[in-house]
Amino acid sequence: MVNTRLLVKGQTLPLFIVVNNTVYSYIQAHLVTIPQEKLADTLQYINELNNLKYAVNPQGNVVLTFSVPAADDKFEPGLIFALVDQVKAHLEENYATLMDKIWAKK
Numbered sequence: 001m002v003n004t005r006l007l008v009k010g011q012t013l014p015l016f017i018v019v020n021n022t023v024y025s026y027i028q029a030h031l032v033t034i035p036q037e038k039l040a041d042t043l044q045y046i047n048e049l050n051n052l053k054y055a056v057n058p059q060g061n062v063v064l065t066f067s068v069p070a071a072d073d074k075f076e077p078g079l080i081f082a083l084v085d086q087v088k089a090h091l092e093e094n095y096a097t098l099m100d101k102i103w104a105k106k
Contacts, residue, residue, distance in 0.1 A: 006084070008091040009099075015087075017080060027066040027083055029091065031098065034060045038102050045101045049094060062098070064091070 006015040006029055019025040034042055034056060046054045046062065053065045066083050 006088055006091070008088065009095050011095070013091070015084070017084075023069055025068040025080075027068065027080065027087060029064045029087055031062040031064060031091075031095070032102060034062060034102055036060065041104075042098070042102050045098060049098075 004015050004017070006013045014030040016028045016030075017025070018028070039056065039060065042062075043056070046056065053067070055063055055065065057063060064087065066087060068079065068083060
């Protein structure tokens with residue numbers, strides 16, 4: 001597992017790249033922890049974004065995960081870098097709106 005950071009809209013987000021002995025590796029960015037009272041209002045927007053894989057874990061953390069299928073002998077580090085670039089571009093476009101929805105006052 002590689003643990004690094006991704007700078008998006010002035011925020012430093014934890015980014016994990018997990019490669020193991022299964023057919024799936026994955027890239028996961030941890031975006032924010034949603035206060036319980038904001039969860040229902042935010043889930044609708046997260047579902048709109050789910051052309052990628054967003055999830056809220058039991059602790060309220062919003063995570064974005066990309067799966068990367070690869071056989072042991074076909075792993076391509078360049079593909080990981082390209083996908084991290086896509087994650088960053090997606091977050092540059094959508095992160096501010098997500099934060100607005102979470103922190104907006106009713």
